[in-house]
Amino acid sequence: MSSGEALLTILGLAFITLLTRVFFVxxxxxxPLPTWLREGLxxxxxxxxxxxxxxxxxxxxxxxxxxxxxxxxxxTLVAMLVYLWRRDMLSTIVAGTAAMxxxxxxxxx
Amino acid sequence: MIDRxxxxxALARHPEFRRGAREMVGVALxxxxxxxxxGVAMIKxxxxxxxxxxxxxxxxxxxxxxxxxxxxxxxAPVWVVWATALCLxxxxxxxxxxxxxxxxxxxxxxxxxxxxxxxxxxxVLFMRRFPEPxxxxxxxxxxxxxxxxxxxxxxxxxxxxxTLGQRVPEAWGLGFxxxxxxxxxxxxxxxxRALWLPAMVAATAAVAxxxxxxxxxxxxxxxAAVAVGSxxxxxxxAQAKATR
Numbered sequence: 442m443s444s445g446e447a448l449l450t451i452l453g454l455a456f457i458t459l460l461t462r463v464f465f466v467x468x469x470x471x472x473p474l475p476t477w478l479r480e481g482l483x484x485x486x487x488x489x490x491x492x493x494x495x496x497x498x499x500x501x502x503x504x505x506x507x508x509x510x511x512x513x514x515x516x517t518l519v520a521m522l523v524y525l526w527r528r529d530m531l532s533t534i535v536a537g538t539a540a541m542x543x544x545x546x547x548x549x550x
Numbered sequence: 551m552i553d554r555x556x557x558x559x560a561l562a563r564h565p566e567f568r569r570g571a572r573e574m575v576g577v578a579l580x581x582x583x584x585x586x587x588x589g590v591a592m593i594k595x596x597x598x599x600x601x602x603x604x605x606x607x608x609x610x611x612x613x614x615x616x617x618x619x620x621x622x623x624x625x626a627p628v629w630v631v632w633a634t635a636l637c638l639x640x641x642x643x644x645x646x647x648x649x650x651x652x653x654x655x656x657x658x659x660x661x662x663x664x665x666x667x668x669x670x671x672x673x674v675l676f677m678r679r680f681p682e683p684x685x686x687x688x689x690x691x692x693x694x695x696x697x698x699x700x701x702x703x704x705x706x707x708x709x710x711x712x713t714l715g716q717r718v719p720e721a722w723g724l725g726f727x728x729x730x731x732x733x734x735x736x737x738x739x740x741x742x743r744a745l746w747l748p749a750m751v752a753a754t755a756a757v758a759x760x761x762x763x764x765x766x767x768x769x770x771x772x773x774a775a776v777a778v779g780s781x782x783x784x785x786x787x788a789q790a791k792a793t794r
Contacts, residue, residue, distance in 0.1 A: 454614060465643065467658070480780065484778070485776050488748055493638070516730065534579050
């Protein structure tokens with residue numbers, strides 16, 4: 442890809458990101474949505490975030506991980522337990538990442 | 551100009567600005583790690599320093615950047631890169647529907663400026679702080695407080711990643727900190743029990759449909775969450791009617 446093409450791609454990405462973020466915020470008038478969709482949409486944010494997260498946890502190069510001894514599984518488990526225990530975001534992130542690093546670098550999983 | 555500075559200073563002194571910033575500090579570590587990994591990925595892909603910097607500053611969407619970088623490096627067609635980013639960013643369309651009641655009274659330019667900075671974590675923290683969908687004066691300082699921390703953590707670490715490049719070993723898997731940050735956000739949202747089943751189904755669908763091109767699996771997962779949630783609502787109201 443030439444640098445002109447790369448720049449075009451990047452400008453397009455910036456535009457797409459802004460477009461999706463302002464989509465319903467921008468119009469002056471209410472965009473008509475069917476009632477079922479308006480009500481159903483409240484389930485979407487948690488689902489959408491998990492859709493981004495879940496493949497990063499259980500897939501490697503598009504394949505399901507084949508062993509329970511995976512640093513990311515351990516990190517996820519520790520993060521969930523710490524969250525249930527402390528309900529605090531910083532300690533959850535630190536504990537989950539630390540558990541992943543210990544398993545990966547310390548135990549060589 | 552002086553007027554503008556005075557307004558900015560007043561905004562930054564507002565107690566809600568500090569609150570927004572403080573609550574974001576709790577997750578900034580995850581953001582920072584994610585920014586670092588994105589910076590490293592951009593520079594390692596060979597798109598070059600100017601392009602990496604441009605991308606970091608203008609796009610400001612971690613997941614889309616991480617997905618786009620290897621595609622740009624491998625010379626994928628431009629439309630494929632754009633379509634992939636569109637699918638990944640579809641969640642922001644959903645978020646924007648929920649942002650609307652808080653922001654629709656503001657001038658258009660201000661709305662656009664705010665939404666440029668409105669990443670995942672800004673959305674989740676804001677909705678947790680202001681569950682009721684109507685505007686209030688303390689919302690703006692809270693929003694910008696969170697943005698100040700979030701954007702600084704992201705850009706500083708992304709620049710660091712671009713600078714360090716090869717010296718951050720991929721084997722550490724530091725991007726996982728960003729994954730955990732998002733996961734923590736989801737766990738916070740799951741305090742609402744009605745979200746459990748739709749969220750589980752969405753996660754499973756995203757993994758099962760991962761082989762689809764253009765990251766369409768994200769779209770499948772969102773559709774699955776909305777469908778399961780709607781059916782669940784329907785069953786619950788039918789049950790309520792039956793027992794009455």
